[in-house]
Amino acid sequence: MPSFVWATGSAYGAQSTVSPSLVKLARDGVPWFVTVLLVTGFLKLFGALVAIGLTRPRGPRISWLPVFCGGGAATLLTWHGGLFVVHGVLVETGAISVEPDLAGLTGWYRYLWGPWFIVGGLAFAGATALYVRRNDGRRKLRIHGAVGALGALFLSVISTVTGIG
Template sequence: MVADLVPARPPRGLLLLVWCGYAAFAVGLLHALVSVYWAAGGTAGLDTLGGTLEELARQRDPRLIAIVWLTAGLKLVASVLGLAVVQQWGRRLPRGLLLVAAWGAATLLVLYGGALTVGQVLVKVGVVAAAPTMNWKAFHWHLFLWDPWFLAWGLLLAAATWGSARRQRTG
C-alpha cells in the first residue's frame, strides 16, 4: 500500500550514473562560465591560453569574441544535456533526439579533450619534440587543466547517457 506510493530507487550503479549527469552539468557549466567571463572582457587567465588565441582575446578581436560567445552557448547546451538525460523533465524531450545529442556531445568532448591531452602527454614525456617557441606556461595549463577538463566532461556525459539509455531499456 504505502510501498506502492514510494517510487522505486534505481539500482546503486544507475544511481552513480545519475550523479555523473549532475557532475557533467556542473563541469560543463563551469566551462561555459569561463567562456562567458572571457567573452565579456575578463582578462584573468588569458595567459593560460597562449599563442594567437591569447593575442586575439587581448585585442578583443570581434570575430574571436563572437566565436567565444557562440562557444559559451554551445557549452551551456551541452552541460544541460547532462541534466536532461537524468532528470524527469528530460523525459518530455524526444528520446531519440536527446540521446543522439548527448552521445554526440560526449563523443566530441572525449575526442577533443582526449586527443589534445594525449598529444600533450607525448610532448611532456619527450616522445614528440616541443616547438622551440613553446609557451610552457600555457602548455602546462592545457595539459593539466583545460584539455583534461573537456575529457572528464565528455566521460561524465557519456556515463550519464549510457545509464539513461540503460534505465530506459530496463524500465
C-alpha cells in the same frame, strides 16, 4: 563562464593557462574570435541543459534528443581532452616541438584541461548510457546515441585535420 568573460575583452584566468595568441585576440576584441567565444559559451549552456535532460525521464517522442546530444558531447569532450593530453605527452617527450611562448602552457593542457575534458566526456557517456537503460535500452535510442557520437567524431576529425579546431 570563462567564454563570456573573455568575449568582453577580459583575460581573467586566461593569461597563464591559454595560448598568448588567443588571449590577444580576446583582448583586441577581434569580431570573429568574440563570436567564437560567444558561440562556445552558448554551447556550454546548451550542454548543461542536455546534462540536465539526461537526468529526467522523457516521453518516447523526444527521448532521442538527449541521447543524440549526449553521445555527441561524450565524443567531443573525450576527443578534445585526449588531443590535449597526447599533444602534451608528445611535447614532453620531445617528439614534437612548440614555440617557446607556448612551451609553458603544455603542462596546463596535459595535466588540467585535457583530463577535465576527458572526465566530462566520460560523465556524458555514463549519463547517456544510464538514460538509455532507464528507457529499457531501446534499440532506436542506442542508434541515436551512436549517430550523435559518430557525427561529433567526424566533425572533430575534420576540424583537427583542417586546423580549425
